Amino acid sequence: xxxxxxxxxxxxLKYLNEANEPVDIEKIRKACGIGNWATALNYCLTFLAEGRxxxxxxxxxxxxxxxxxxxxxxxxxxxxxxxxxKINENNVTLILxxxxxxxxxxxxxxxEAQAIIQTLSNTPKGTKIAILKTDIPxxxxxxxAFNEARVANKADWAFLWLRKRVLWxxxxxxxxxxxxxxxxxx
Numbered sequence: 001x002x003x004x005x006x007x008x009x010x011x012x013l014k015y016l017n018e019a020n021e022p023v024d025i026e027k028i029r030k031a032c033g034i035g036n037w038a039t040a041l042n043y044c045l046t047f048l049a050e051g052r053x054x055x056x057x058x059x060x061x062x063x064x065x066x067x068x069x070x071x072x073x074x075x076x077x078x079x080x081x082x083x084x085x086k087i088n089e090n091n092v093t094l095i096l097x098x099x100x101x102x103x104x105x106x107x108x109x110x111x112e113a114q115a116i117i118q119t120l121s122n123t124p125k126g127t128k129i130a131i132l133k134t135d136i137p138x139x140x141x142x143x144x145a146f147n148e149a150r151v152a153n154k155a156d157w158a159f160l161w162l163r164k165r166v167l168w169x170x171x172x173x174x175x176x177x178x179x180x181x182x183x184x185x186x
Contacts, residue, residue, distance in 0.1 A: 054101075079128070082094075
């Protein structure tokens with residue numbers, strides 16, 4: 001009995017590691033062959049308390065996920081909100097949040113790590129950034145920070161609506177003009 005229980009627990013961890021997004025209890029239960037919904041929730045909450053997985057209670061129930069280190073391949077890009085930069089003797093880890101948390105890791109003595117440290121040292125947390133890994137030795141990473149908090153604010157909405165309305169009227173006038181020219185030509 002204990003072996004079956006441990007197998008089910010390990011299958012939950014394996015399933016969450018392979019998942020690309022947070023997963024609810026019902027999907028976990030079905031994928032891992034657990035018969036009871038409450039048992040699956042109990043296993044997941046135990047893993048959450050142990051810190052082996054992440055979880056959040058939503059209005060529809062619990063969702064769970066794991067976050068592994070992400071290594072960017074050449075010409076692969078990650079876009080998200082800059083949360084933290086952790087530096088230790090072996091690795092530099094950039095933490096970005098999108099729909100899930102990305103932990104992008106580079107070796108401390110790599111040129112990529114030096115580029116990240118140099119670029120993000122003056123960037124405030126909470127800034128949206130894009131990081132692109134290249135195969136160019138002189139420039140291994142291209143990092144861009146989007147400093148604008150948002151594209152438009154409420155004060156600009158009236159102007160945008162007016163511009164949209166003017167364009168619609170101009171198009172309508174143009175189409176009426178073209179129809180009249182076409183009718184006269186026929």
